[in-house]
Amino acid sequence: MAHTAPALRASELAALKKDPKLLAMLGHGIEKESLRVRPDGALSTRAHPEALGSALTHPNITTDFSEAQLELITGVHGSVEDCLSELDAVHRFVAAQIGSERLWPTSMPCLLGTDDDIPLGRYGSSNIARAKTIYRSGLGHRYGRLMQTISGVHYNFSLPDAYFSARATGASDERARRTAAYFDLIRNFRRYAWLLMYLFGASPAICRSFVKGREHHLEAFDDGSLYLPYGTSLRMGRLGYQSDAQSSLHVSYNSLDEYADTIIEALTRPHPAYQAIGIRGEDGYRQLSDSIIQIENEFYGAIRPKQPVRSGERPLLALKRRGVAYVEVRCLDLNPFEPIGINDSDARFIDTFLLYCLLAESEPDCPEASQIMNDNQQQVVEQGRRPALALETKDGSTPMALIGEQVLEQCQEIAMLQDQAAAAGGSGAPAFQDAVAEARERLADPERTPSARVLEAMRSAQVPFFRFAMNQADAHRETLLANPLPPAQAEQFAARSRESLAEQRAIEAGNELPFEAFLEQYLALPEEALAAAS
Numbered sequence: 001m002a003h004t005a006p007a008l009r010a011s012e013l014a015a016l017k018k019d020p021k022l023l024a025m026l027g028h029g030i031e032k033e034s035l036r037v038r039p040d041g042a043l044s045t046r047a048h049p050e051a052l053g054s055a056l057t058h059p060n061i062t063t064d065f066s067e068a069q070l071e072l073i074t075g076v077h078g079s080v081e082d083c084l085s086e087l088d089a090v091h092r093f094v095a096a097q098i099g100s101e102r103l104w105p106t107s108m109p110c111l112l113g114t115d116d117d118i119p120l121g122r123y124g125s126s127n128i129a130r131a132k133t134i135y136r137s138g139l140g141h142r143y144g145r146l147m148q149t150i151s152g153v154h155y156n157f158s159l160p161d162a163y164f165s166a167r168a169t170g171a172s173d174e175r176a177r178r179t180a181a182y183f184d185l186i187r188n189f190r191r192y193a194w195l196l197m198y199l200f201g202a203s204p205a206i207c208r209s210f211v212k213g214r215e216h217h218l219e220a221f222d223d224g225s226l227y228l229p230y231g232t233s234l235r236m237g238r239l240g241y242q243s244d245a246q247s248s249l250h251v252s253y254n255s256l257d258e259y260a261d262t263i264i265e266a267l268t269r270p271h272p273a274y275q276a277i278g279i280r281g282e283d284g285y286r287q288l289s290d291s292i293i294q295i296e297n298e299f300y301g302a303i304r305p306k307q308p309v310r311s312g313e314r315p316l317l318a319l320k321r322r323g324v325a326y327v328e329v330r331c332l333d334l335n336p337f338e339p340i341g342i343n344d345s346d347a348r349f350i351d352t353f354l355l356y357c358l359l360a361e362s363e364p365d366c367p368e369a370s371q372i373m374n375d376n377q378q379q380v381v382e383q384g385r386r387p388a389l390a391l392e393t394k395d396g397s398t399p400m401a402l403i404g405e406q407v408l409e410q411c412q413e414i415a416m417l418q419d420q421a422a423a424a425g426g427s428g429a430p431a432f433q434d435a436v437a438e439a440r441e442r443l444a445d446p447e448r449t450p451s452a453r454v455l456e457a458m459r460s461a462q463v464p465f466f467r468f469a470m471n472q473a474d475a476h477r478e479t480l481l482a483n484p485l486p487p488a489q490a491e492q493f494a495a496r497s498r499e500s501l502a503e504q505r506a507i508e509a510g511n512e513l514p515f516e517a518f519l520e521q522y523l524a525l526p527e528e529a530l531a532a533a534s
Contacts, residue, residue, distance in 0.1 A: 003398035005406035006188065006360040008413065013359060016417055019162075023421040026351060027076045027158035027326060028083040032341050033151035034334070035104040036068045041470045042111045043118065043149070044068040044101055051097040053497030054504035056123040056132070060090050060496065065136050065148035067119040070094065070103070076156070080347045084340065091340050093493040095480035102473040105336040106454075107151050107235040108206045111466060115145040126507045127518040131288065138287025138294050141277045143243070146210060150235050151334060153342050156306070157354050158326035179256050179305075179323035181358060186253045186303055186327060187365050188357035190373050193302045193331050194380040194391070195404050196353065199442050200346060201233030201381065202333040202450035205458065205465040211239070221455075224464035232384035232451040233333050236302070236377065243300055245271045245292045250367045251301070256319060259305065263316055266292040266299060267525065289523060302331040302377075317526060327354070335450060336469060339476040348435040352411045352418060359414065369394070385446035404443045411436050 016022060036044040048055050048067055055063045064071045072090045077083040094103070104110045112118065120136045123129035139148055164178040205227035211218070216239065218226035234240065249266060252258035267289075274290040288294040296315040307318040307325045329350065334341040363369075376391045380400070383389055390397045415432035422431065442448045447456070458468045484490065512518065 003393040003395050003403050003406070005192070005403060005410065006362065008356070008359045008410055009361060013413075016359075020417050020421040021424065022160055022163050023355075023418050024425050025078060025160040025162070027078065027156070027160075028074075028080060028347070028351070029076045029156035029326075030074045030083055030087050030342065030347075031154040031156070032072045032087065032334070033064050033153075034070050034072070034341070035066070035110055035149060035151060036070060036098060036101045037104050037110045037473065039100050039102070040111075041466060041473075043109070043113075045117075045119065046101070047122070049097055050501070051494070051497060052094060053500035054124070055121065056126070056129055056500075056507070057503040058497065058500035060086075060493075061094065063121040064151075065121060065139060066145070067121050069121070069149060069151065076158070080344055080351065084342070084344055084347060087340050087342075089485060089489065089493075092480050092483060092485050093490060095477060096484060096490070102470075102477050104151070104469065105334060105339075105341070105472040105476055106465075106469045107203045107233075107333040108465075109146070109149040109151070109210060110469070111207060112146060112149065112209045115140060118145040118149060120145075124504050124508055126504070126510075127512050127515055127522075128507070129504075130515060131519060131522055134285040135288050135294055135298075137285065138277075138289075139298065141286055142245075142274060147240070150240055152235060152330065153332040153334060155329040155332060155342075155347070155350055156326050157329065157351065159358070175323040178325075182305055182324040182327055183253050183255060183259070184362035185354060185358040186305060187362045188360055189303050189327075189329075189354070190253065190365070191369075192353075192357070192403075192407055193373075194377050194384075194400075195407060196329075196331055196350070197233045197236055197377065197380050198384045198400070198404070198449065199349070199439050200332055200335070200450060201231075201236070201384065202335055202337075202454055203233050203235045204228060204231035204451040204455055206234060206239070207464070207466045221458065222464050224466055225458070227455065227465070228382050230383045230386040230389075230446075231381065232449065233331075233381045235333055235381075236331055237381035238378070245273065246300055249292070250370060252365060254364050256305070256323065260316060260320065263293075263296060263299060264525070267296070267316075288519070295523075302329070304328045304330065314525065329354070333450070336454065336472045337450070339479045344431070345435045345438055348418075348432050349411075349439050352415045352432055352436060353407075355414045355418075356407065356411050360410065385449065385452060401443060405440070408436060408440050408443065411439070 038044055048063055052061045060073050062071045063069055072087065072094065074083050074086040120133055120140065123132045164174055164181060205221055205225050208224055208226055211226065218228060221227040249262050251262045269292055270290050271292045277286055279285065279287060279290060293299050305319060305324040306328050307322050309315055309318045335343065335346065372392050379389065379391060389400045391400050391403060412433065415436045418432040419430045446452055458465060
């Protein structure tokens with residue numbers, strides 16, 4: 001039986017057609033990671049530049065795992081254009097402050113030495129700063145620091161409250177309706193996330209230094225590069241963010257309480273391999289805990305339900321108290337052909353795809369379905385451009401292209417509504433439909449995908465992965481420096497950096513608990529949170 005992608009719910013589609021302005025009220029935010037590298041392409045050993053402010057308190061510029069791994073963050077915007085405009089401005093400010101260094105443009109990292117050559121992120125002397133560094137130490141001990149240098153784009157997406165107020169469900173209040181709707185979206189997203197990895201995957205090759213001394217299943221592209229001929233996103237496969245400990249868990253996304261059950265288990269169940277690491281060693285703290293995950297952020301997944309946290313609040317407790325406020329998409333590679341790692345067509349399609357996941361019928365998940373999802377993802381990241389590739393569904397093996405076309409056909413209907421909403425707001429260009437049309441072209445012709453373009457660029461220039469990425473890094477640096485921020489905007493960013501440094505100093509000067517007492521409070525799960533996992 002041919003697989004049929006879930007159909008759009010007629011009632012919700014009708015509601016949007018009746019009130020399309022809701023589609024012009026979406027929330028967008030981006031968090032984009034990039035390694036700082038020296039002019040020779042090696043990972044920077046410099047501390048986080050002071051001109052970029054405090055990595056602890058700056059709202060737009062921080063670091064991820066490593067001191068050399070920048071994370072550039074936008075605020076929440078009502079349009080794709082405004083979101084990307086802010087991301088572009090942050091990039092231009094950063095480029096002007098890091099001297100001769102470049103931002104590495106690909107998800108798979110630059111030339112790397114040993115784990116000891118990769119510096120952990122440092123955030124100052126305050127208790128929370130020390131905890132952040134210890135958390136990263138734990139990640140390094142658990143998974144190796146090399147894996148943590150992999151970078152990507154995180155795409156945050158939300159809908160207006162008015163949409164959930166009108167949603168026809170049996171939920172008792174708006175918070176429950178909103179949370180149920182986002183979990184509907186998440187379940188569909190997990191079933192079809194492989195489509196984003198096919199369409200936007202841009203990591204089919206790596207530098208040999210990344211797997212030096214490790215077993216792997218890659219083929220030689222040239223003396224300096226390894227790849228998979230039909231690979232799309234090695235970042236999302238066996239070389240990327242994988243955890244044997246977490247794979248023992250079945251994460252249910254059927255409800256917030258079921259999701260919380262898994263998070264609580266992961267936070268409280270010790271894992272033998274992590275117990276062997278120990279909490280403290282002769283060199284100090286090695287990790288925050290020996291549980292399957294140290295804190296909520298360690299839980300890997302292609303998408304996460306999110307709720308902004310308040311001062312001193314755990315993410316799980318924020319979800320319990322106020323429900324889901326937005327989702328964070330975590331499976332997007334950096335686009336090495338774009339100076340800021342993503343373009344407007346990519347972002348528009350992601351909007352449309354997420355709306356499809358929200359509006360389509362969403363079946364409950366189960367362990368068997370989760371295994372199929374994981375297997376399909378593995379197939380696509382390693383073999384996605386293979387002709388006639390088939391994926392498993394509840395109805396049996398089905399051509400990937402057929403499933404993808406069924407999804408994109410329904411995305412087209414949503415994109416028409418999005419363009420109508422944009423036209424009503426003064427923009428008549430059919431940008432969302434164009435984004436879906438581009439996705440259909442990539443589905444029909446794998447050579448149009450970013451992963452194929454990366455390999456073609458390497459072949460045509462006869463260069464290894466490292467040189468391809470270095471050439472892109474040089475070109476993007478020139479582009480950003482050639483278009484500096486207007487003086488007034490540059491001063492706004494500089495002032496923000498100074499303010500963040502002052503905020504860090506104020507935190508460090510505050511009256512604080514002894515670190516051990518702070519850590520006990522920091523890691524404690526209140527009864528209120530535990531009740532979510534009853």
